[in-house]
Amino acid sequence: MDKIRYYDIRCVNGDTTSIQIENGTIENAGSSYYGKALVRVLGENGWGYCCISPFDMDDEKAKKEAIERAARAAKLATVKADIADVPYGVPRSWNAAAKEQAERPLEEKAADLLLLEKAARIDEIAATSARYAEQYQTVFFEDCNGYEAESSVCRTLFTVSSVAVRGADMQMNYEQEAVVGPLRITDYINKGELCSKTAVDLLSASAVPGGKMPAVLDPAIGGVFAHEAVGHASEGDQIRDGVSVLGDKLGQQVGSKLVTIIDDPSMHGYGYEPFDAEGVAAGPVELIKNGVVNQFMHSRETLAAVGLDTGEAGHARAEPGMNPLVRMSNTYIKEGDASYDEILETCKNGVLLIGSRGGQVDPGRGVFQFNAKYGYLIENGETTRMLRDVSLSGDILSVLHNIALCGKERKMSSGMCGKGQAVPVSDGAPHVYLTEATVGGAGNE
Amino acid sequence: MSEIDVDAILRQGQVFADEVEVYVSRYEDLSLEQRQMAVSSVFEHAGQNIYIRVIKDGKIGVSATSDPTRIGDAMKAAVSSANLSEKIEGWNGLPGKEEIASGKDPYDETLEISADTAAEYLSRMNAGAEKYSEARVVTAGVTLMKGSSVLANSNGVWLERKFTDISLGIDAICDGSTGYDGDSAPFASRLNPEKIGEQTAFYATASRGGETIESKKYDVVFSENVVDSLIYELFSDAVNGRNVLTGKSIYANSLGTEVANPKISFSDSPMEEAGDSWRRFDTEGTPTKKLDIVKDGVLTSFLYDKKTAAQAGTVTTGNALRAGNGTTTIAPHCLTISAPRENVLERPCLFVKEVIGAHTANPLTGEFSVEVANAFIAEGGKLNRPVKKAMLAGNVFDILKGEITISQSAKAFSGALVPQMRIPDLQVI
Numbered sequence: 001m002d003k004i005r006y007y008d009i010r011c012v013n014g015d016t017t018s019i020q021i022e023n024g025t026i027e028n029a030g031s032s033y034y035g036k037a038l039v040r041v042l043g044e045n046g047w048g049y050c051c052i053s054p055f056d057m058d059d060e061k062a063k064k065e066a067i068e069r070a071a072r073a074a075k076l077a078t079v080k081a082d083i084a085d086v087p088y089g090v091p092r093s094w095n096a097a098a099k100e101q102a103e104r105p106l107e108e109k110a111a112d113l114l115l116l117e118k119a120a121r122i123d124e125i126a127a128t129s130a131r132y133a134e135q136y137q138t139v140f141f142e143d144c145n146g147y148e149a150e151s152s153v154c155r156t157l158f159t160v161s162s163v164a165v166r167g168a169d170m171q172m173n174y175e176q177e178a179v180v181g182p183l184r185i186t187d188y189i190n191k192g193e194l195c196s197k198t199a200v201d202l203l204s205a206s207a208v209p210g211g212k213m214p215a216v217l218d219p220a221i222g223g224v225f226a227h228e229a230v231g232h233a234s235e236g237d238q239i240r241d242g243v244s245v246l247g248d249k250l251g252q253q254v255g256s257k258l259v260t261i262i263d264d265p266s267m268h269g270y271g272y273e274p275f276d277a278e279g280v281a282a283g284p285v286e287l288i289k290n291g292v293v294n295q296f297m298h299s300r301e302t303l304a305a306v307g308l309d310t311g312e313a314g315h316a317r318a319e320p321g322m323n324p325l326v327r328m329s330n331t332y333i334k335e336g337d338a339s340y341d342e343i344l345e346t347c348k349n350g351v352l353l354i355g356s357r358g359g360q361v362d363p364g365r366g367v368f369q370f371n372a373k374y375g376y377l378i379e380n381g382e383t384t385r386m387l388r389d390v391s392l393s394g395d396i397l398s399v400l401h402n403i404a405l406c407g408k409e410r411k412m413s414s415g416m417c418g419k420g421q422a423v424p425v426s427d428g429a430p431h432v433y434l435t436e437a438t439v440g441g442a443g444n445e
Numbered sequence: 446m447s448e449i450d451v452d453a454i455l456r457q458g459q460v461f462a463d464e465v466e467v468y469v470s471r472y473e474d475l476s477l478e479q480r481q482m483a484v485s486s487v488f489e490h491a492g493q494n495i496y497i498r499v500i501k502d503g504k505i506g507v508s509a510t511s512d513p514t515r516i517g518d519a520m521k522a523a524v525s526s527a528n529l530s531e532k533i534e535g536w537n538g539l540p541g542k543e544e545i546a547s548g549k550d551p552y553d554e555t556l557e558i559s560a561d562t563a564a565e566y567l568s569r570m571n572a573g574a575e576k577y578s579e580a581r582v583v584t585a586g587v588t589l590m591k592g593s594s595v596l597a598n599s600n601g602v603w604l605e606r607k608f609t610d611i612s613l614g615i616d617a618i619c620d621g622s623t624g625y626d627g628d629s630a631p632f633a634s635r636l637n638p639e640k641i642g643e644q645t646a647f648y649a650t651a652s653r654g655g656e657t658i659e660s661k662k663y664d665v666v667f668s669e670n671v672v673d674s675l676i677y678e679l680f681s682d683a684v685n686g687r688n689v690l691t692g693k694s695i696y697a698n699s700l701g702t703e704v705a706n707p708k709i710s711f712s713d714s715p716m717e718e719a720g721d722s723w724r725r726f727d728t729e730g731t732p733t734k735k736l737d738i739v740k741d742g743v744l745t746s747f748l749y750d751k752k753t754a755a756q757a758g759t760v761t762t763g764n765a766l767r768a769g770n771g772t773t774t775i776a777p778h779c780l781t782i783s784a785p786r787e788n789v790l791e792r793p794c795l796f797v798k799e800v801i802g803a804h805t806a807n808p809l810t811g812e813f814s815v816e817v818a819n820a821f822i823a824e825g826g827k828l829n830r831p832v833k834k835a836m837l838a839g840n841v842f843d844i845l846k847g848e849i850t851i852s853q854s855a856k857a858f859s860g861a862l863v864p865q866m867r868i869p870d871l872q873v874i
């Protein structure tokens with residue numbers, strides 16, 4: 001018998017129903033199904049994983065065979081890994097099952113989505129589309145200590161997008177809402193028109209001249225800033241492997257005292273996890289507290305490797321059938337006390353970045369980049385010209401010092417984060433004023 | 446893995462629908478992950494994806510499952526899906542039995558899915574990295590995969606395909622400077638693990654320090670990775686027949702007009718010898734063929750699957766692939782570019798190995814502003830001085846109208862054969 005120091009089984013079953021509408025026509029609608037289990041064994045040294053599909057958690061013979069197979073794989077691993085003993089915690093329960101929504105006929109949901117998409121059809125809009133998806137996922141977890149946990153979570157989202165055309169010019173915009181639990185499209189019909197109006201406005205927008213300048217981030221792009229600039233660099237595996245610029249900065253001031261950044265898997269946001277891929281229910285973790293590196297996010301393995309006093313476990317997440325990785329969930333910059341007007345007045349001349357088209361970071365170098373959906377020039381403390389295709393990049397260790405004001409109101413936005421595997425996340429911030437940032441755009445003609 | 450009775454699924458579907466199609470893809474893989482220069486974990490994976498399409502009165506329904514015990518649910522979902530979907534005017538049926546050109550599948554008979562094979566790849570990458578000993582290899586990974594697919598429909602089509610894939614990746618760090626390289630191929634003979642390790646350690650080492658450069662226009666050379674993730678990605682979206690049909694392509698009204706420099710041509714070559722994704726037929730069973738997309742700067746064709754082609758009043762180009770929910774997607778099998786060739790690093794330039802944020806480019810208008818990584822001032826074929834930090838701003842579709850040149854050699858990616866590209870006068874911030 002191969003040596004087994006620990007094992008766990010995470011079995012995920014689910015179904016996804018989606019509707020896609022293009023220019024007033026239902027292009028496709030329907031459901032797909034999945035079911036996968038990951039059996040994980042910590043052998044004498046390292047990990048062995050075995051993914052099986054389908055898998056019956058009540059089939060003891062199949063379980064035994066899978067554990068033996070993962071144990072054989074683990075024998076080949078020679079890097080010693082340990083796991084920290086941590087409390088499993090108590091999962092915080094939200095209304096995340098959405099039974100009523102699941103039972104509602106697909107035709108009614110399609111009719112609602114058609115209304116949303118129809119609202120986007122205004123003058124100068126040449127193309128519209130809308131997508132709706134609901135996913136019901138059940139997770140069964142058990143480990144060799146006899147611990148068992150089960151969760152059922154529904155995630156629902158819609159996206160509406162518009163293409164505006166004027167002569168040879170084209171611009172696009174999209175709006176999205178994604179939640180844990182049920183979502184009524186009819187509550188968001190105005191998003192269709194809002195989406196299109198912005199696309200039309202972008203036809204008159206200009207490209208920003210790139211360079212170093214003051215910048216104001218709206219809550220959506222401020223959230224991406226928290227996620228890219230701080231979140232990834234605070235993941236325990238990056239710290240353990242020595243590829244994060246924050247790795248040796250625990251307890252050190254790396255930013256303005258106004259900056260507090262938190263990750264919270266228990267929050268009722270799109271990244272909500274009742275318990276993580278190791279069965280651990282976690283609460284909020286203050287990654288940066290008043291500008292000081294305070295805690296890292298960990299799995300049980302990285303907590304043991306980096307140090308029990310360096311953060312919290314409960315941040316291991318995985319796609320169905322995949323190995324747990326240290327990930328963010330709901331990440332945000334804490335509110336400050338500045339009003340929006342005060343932020344613009346203080347900035348005086350710079351750019352306001354609005355909405356997110358995504359971002360990326362190299363935590364080892366400490367360099368990040370993200371792109372806004374659009375922006376405005378700030379002149380004499382007021383927003384003036386609309387800007388398109390405006391991005392921002394910077395060095396983690398310098399840009400956090402440049403945060404001079406944080407607004408009073410925080411908003412969260414939802415999306416997916418890729419790190420080899422895609423997991424749902426949310427991030428947010430109040431309006432944030434940066435005294436200097438590198439702004440990218442094609443307006444340097 | 447349990448056997449999947451494809452004929453039974455077809456029979457079941459024909460009770461409800463005029464036409465039925467089943468596409469089953471099965472795979473087994475083994476992955477080794479390395480930390481601290483030794484194997485840290487071993488991953489065994491086996492599974493299948495079952496895609497069902499039914500057509501009733503010209504309406505297409507789709508479903509998919511990775512769980513064979515839920516094929517019945519998937520069939521019911523596909524029928525419900527067809528009931529809700531709009532009728533496709535011009536739909537002329539799933540492909541029938543057609544002559545498929547002879548040719549090989551991207552399948553390496555000699556590939557052994559074993560830990561020993563995978564461990565050898567790790568050792569060879571590590572050996573390559575040792576040439577730059579100041580760099581520390583952080584992690585490395587190897588995945589060995591074998592798979593097969595069956596496509597069958599109620600018109601009698603039954604097509605089988607086999608595929609293998611070897612994926613390698615390694616990253617390193619040196620005084621806060623990072624490097625990454627990776628490659629994948631269906632055949633072991635196409636991979637050079639030592640070179641991958643060497644390149645990774647080289648870029649981590651050579652990128653240290655770095656100078657700040659003036660904000661102005663430079664001649665910039667994109668590596669194959671950057672050309673693939675920025676230029677090819679946005680170009681492929683723009684010639685995708687679905688984006689054209691739904692008004693989401695800047696090329697929508699440009700067929701027959703000049704969209705690129707007359708010295709530039711793009712084509713899709715599914716059986717290109719140097720490509721990685723040989724396909725004799727697409728995932729609907731349509732025989733593939735070489736397709737000119739841009740010829741001497743003029744846009745000559747978009748890419749289509751059967752459904753989109755019917756909606757657009759044209760014929761499929763055999764470019765159907767498959768999405769996770771069972772619908773067809775459209776993509777090139779092996780996108781290739783023809784343009785004037787030169788040693789792109791001979792004249793002075795800014796060479797950019799990687800960019801951060803390629804996926805944030807505007808897919809409709811082609812505008813991008815991204816941060817560079819592993820960038821160098823280069824001349825005479827040499828990377829002379831590392832650049833500390835810079836942003837690049839431009840427009841992919843404008844770049845293709847300019848006087849670009851490409852390298853003599855090209856790197857194979859999934860769905861593309863990609864050279865390095867020299868771009869004159871690109872804005873650097």
